Amino acid sequence: MSSVNFESKIHSMTAKNLTRTLILDIPKYVSDKVKIEGWVATRRDHGKLVFIDLADRSGVVQVVGDEKLSSLRPQFAVEIIGVVKKRPASMINKKIATGEVEVTVENFNILAKSKELPFDMGGEDLNLELPTLFDYRSLTLRYPKVKNIFKIQSYLMDGFRKAAQDLDCTEVFVPTISASSTEGGAEVFKLDYYGHEAFMIQSPQLYKQILVGVFERVFAISHAYRAEPSVTTRHLSESIQMDCEFGFVDFEQLLDYLEEVGKKTLKHVEEVGGDILYSFGVPKLKLPTRVPRLRLGEAQKIIKELTGVDHTKESDLDPQDEREISKWALKEYNSDLVTITHFPTKKRAFYTMPDPDDPEYSLSYDLLFRGMEILSGSQRINDYKALLAALKQNKLDPKNFEIYLQSFAYGMPPEGGFSFGLERMTMQLLRLANIREASLFPRDMERVDVRLTKIKKSKTAKK
């Protein structure tokens, strides 16, 4: 092994003459000198030999040097110049893409030091309690398995966008500040807007419907805010929704579209991120040509037959029901997806179209994936007068829906759409125990990055 040179000026000069090689490309350069940059993942000292796992955005590689490498500690950002060498057959590491080579250090340069880590990040699992995971979020996100959650999330988003664009949807950007709390139900966050009362939107729903009148087919990536004062493993105070909305469509077409978008989105993730998926212990996806479709009542009957539990009088599926009917879909249709339709009209949002053949039930649907709802939507009421009546029946004030109603007053065709929850889908796909793990910086009633106990009380807080 060559000697390690600590004269920093020389490092820099040498470094400047070499362009950076991404770690994933290193196996192409056996016997060559390369410059690599990245973070120290782990360091193992074996007497005079020191081994470093160095990680950059493309991968991880083993670096070998003498004891001077011992000055490097986990999370140091470093630049290393060294020679790529083939490993002896017995030393090949099949777990990583660069496992057939290693880099023998000639020079290195510390770009940024790191404090000592508060916990071990070199193991197979991080094994932290949730509060610690989020108290140290800027650090814990770097842990490969945590980081990979968000690689999958980015693939989900890409897959969704491609699927929506294939259906000719135009991307629209909807605001998050709204003049009224429009959907009722869940509590909303209030905002002081130039001395006036405004609200954070609970969903992009009303805007995307308006925009059907403009573009006919739209998709929106949007934030959604829910101020429910409850702590569950399934709810976030701020989340990302992926929405589609279509004009000139009927219920059957909507079902086709939602299943197509769901399947394409998931398929894309498996295509580009299959390795990560399987590393989470997730089985291969089963996305059949025809997704089974059941009315809520039919699903409840099947669940009753299979389990003896009678939920046929319930207005929705509970989490256990969702798991049972998904098991059934997998067994009977070899499908990870199942579409449930016709929820009771009363239980869905005011804009949901009642089934003309049985108005107690609505032209609504949920898509379940492996035991959890990941999508919800419906055919909408598109007739202006019917919509007004529905608002009133839901005790909502039409005055708060001025711009929304306007779009229906000026000719709104039959329309409908659906919405995926990005974190929900990430959670379910990777089998995470808590939806917070599927949000880079989760917001809930206990935390906004830091714990709320550290944050000033609001002057307006009176409950």
Add this chain to the structure above:
Amino acid sequence: MSSVNFESKIHSMTAKNLTRTLILDIPKYVSDKVKIEGWVATRRDHGKLVFIDLADRSGVVQVVGDEKLSSLRPQFAVEIIGVVKKRPASMINKKIATGEVEVTVENFNILAKSKELPFDMGGEDLNLELPTLFDYRSLTLRYPKVKNIFKIQSYLMDGFRKAAQDLDCTEVFVPTISASSTEGGAEVFKLDYYGHEAFMIQSPQLYKQILVGVFERVFAISHAYRAEPSVTTRHLSESIQMDCEFGFVDFEQLLDYLEEVGKKTLKHVEEVGGDILYSFGVPKLKLPTRVPRLRLGEAQKIIKELTGVDHTKESDLDPQDEREISKWALKEYNSDLVTITHFPTKKRAFYTMPDPDDPEYSLSYDLLFRGMEILSGSQRINDYKALLAALKQNKLDPKNFEIYLQSFAYGMPPEGGFSFGLERMTMQLLRLANIREASLFPRDMERVDVRLTKIKKSKTAKK
């Protein structure tokens, strides 16, 4: 012409047996019967003949029928069954893609009626005052030229995403609710967050920097909130930013990247939306291989030489300066873009890296496009202690930056990035007079869809 049949059941039955043809595809079906769906754009009555321009998401076509078509009014959503006929050569309309054909109506079906329009939407221009444009936003967005603004906007976004992905950036989703007002300067919107004081982010800046520690290269589409109590043609209270951030980079690389992303984004728009661009009277884009780069001081000298106006003591370019230096770039380099670097350190955000050769000036940059800044960014301070010192020097409390500082405490390599304003870029590309025209539902200190005078006063409003 065939007789128009008003028996609605028959219409529906007929309609059900025909699948919809998109208007843009109609010229392929000369002599065939087609079903088309869309909105009535205009109606012209010529005695017994009535002409309708029908628009769907794909285009517009002329429809001809007898006087029964007179029941249709602008913005009615309709389904029409008719036969595609070639127009005589003298009647060809070269302005539209379907101008060689028309559809002779056999049946039609009103899907949704429209109220009478409050203004004419059939002319070459809408010619409305801004308040009217936004009081009727759900309607005015349907006007072709207004709608096209947002087609261009969607292409800008697509172009940006592709360019960022080509540079290996991972898409990240950052929160909009924050525990502290972090960047200082512009006023912020306050939120009651479960009884605690929280804020709407002014930019995704701090989060994207944190995420360089995770993914090395990221991009984020994010909302940005500015509560400045000012009404200008360039500012919105809520806007969309397109951000990139890169680790292990130096200043020259950052300049290369920002220019590459800027050029690719614009190029994509011209490729897919050139027709719309030119319909706005916009000249072809001039995007040279090498974008001219000037230090602020150099730009000021050039402006002084060209105009006699001495702004060499100023810390930024004013709007007139931006126009002058862009004119210069076009003349001297045949470039619509010019990059300005080295703004005074004091005038940029605390995280901006001072130039080591002359710390009064910073490793910062703006990108100007045809006379207006569309992008801003810098190399950042990546050393933990230097960052702490910069916070203190800017009179910011490190306690409010806990999670941000954490990422620098654990090894942050040299990094930097930039941010495009989506509405700003849309406005400048299409030469709109006011940035509000480049936002689907603009928020400012006078309006949240409806005028603020219509909205309840906030209980917390005390100034």
